[in-house]
Amino acid sequence: GENVEQHPSTLSVQEGDSAVIKCTYSDSASNYFPWYKQELGKGPQLIIDIRSNVGEKKDQRIAVTLNKTAKHFSLHITETQPEDSAVYFCAAYDRGSTLGRLYFGRGTQLTVWP
Amino acid sequence: GAGVSQTPSNKVTEKGKYVELRCDPISGHTALYWYRQSLGQGPEFLIYFQGTGAADDSGLPNDRFFAVRPEGSVSTLKIQRTERGDSAVYLCASSFSRSNEQFFGPGTRLTVL
Numbered sequence: 001g002e003n004v005e006q007h008p009s010t011l012s013v014q015e016g017d018s019a020v021i022k023c024t025y026s027d028s029a030s031n032y033f034p035w036y037k038q039e040l041g042k043g044p045q046l047i048i049d050i051r052s053n054v055g056e057k058k059d060q061r062i063a064v065t066l067n068k069t070a071k072h073f074s075l076h077i078t079e080t081q082p083e084d085s086a087v088y089f090c091a092a093y094d095r096g097s098t099l100g101r102l103y104f105g106r107g108t109q110l111t112v113w114p
Numbered sequence: 115g116a117g118v119s120q121t122p123s124n125k126v127t128e129k130g131k132y133v134e135l136r137c138d139p140i141s142g143h144t145a146l147y148w149y150r151q152s153l154g155q156g157p158e159f160l161i162y163f164q165g166t167g168a169a170d171d172s173g174l175p176n177d178r179f180f181a182v183r184p185e186g187s188v189s190t191l192k193i194q195r196t197e198r199g200d201s202a203v204y205l206c207a208s209s210f211s212r213s214n215e216q217f218f219g220p221g222t223r224l225t226v227l
Binding site: 004041043045098099101103104 | 155157164169170220
């Protein structure tokens, strides 16, 4: 099965700085890579995703990059704000599979200090 | 519209007891998923329903765990003879179809004493 590794496990930045979270995956069949933000006491919320036919996607202050050859993808948050503080999860998925599971990383606790 | 809802939000039970956790998916979503999240970990897949049938139950840890979705909407996760190791947050997600974005509910925090 797929194995997703995520680093770092914790990340502290000053408000306004950038934050980068990196993930690697093992199964070359994976072709969909969502990122979720989870606030305390809530379920994960999708913030951005990328499919394997593109190398980069951006949505305002959030961007994701994908390197299929190296099997790694990254989340970039620019101009961080205190409300960005949360746990972020990367995940990998094979959209062509008949199975439904997302494979998640272990999460990154991001803290943005004002 | 309404998102995925789960009840109860918290459940405390004693070792050996039976529990049921309920999930109401987003209306019109045919795919439904259960995940389990332990403290400090990412969600781990348990089971996936397409309509009324379990299309993939390979994530269920043992035969104490069972889930149903009799009418293709609401789903219930059932745990028999609960153990302390079952303590976790149980998350439900739904999607319009298998290949679409999964929307998560707030989870049920299960504590087995």
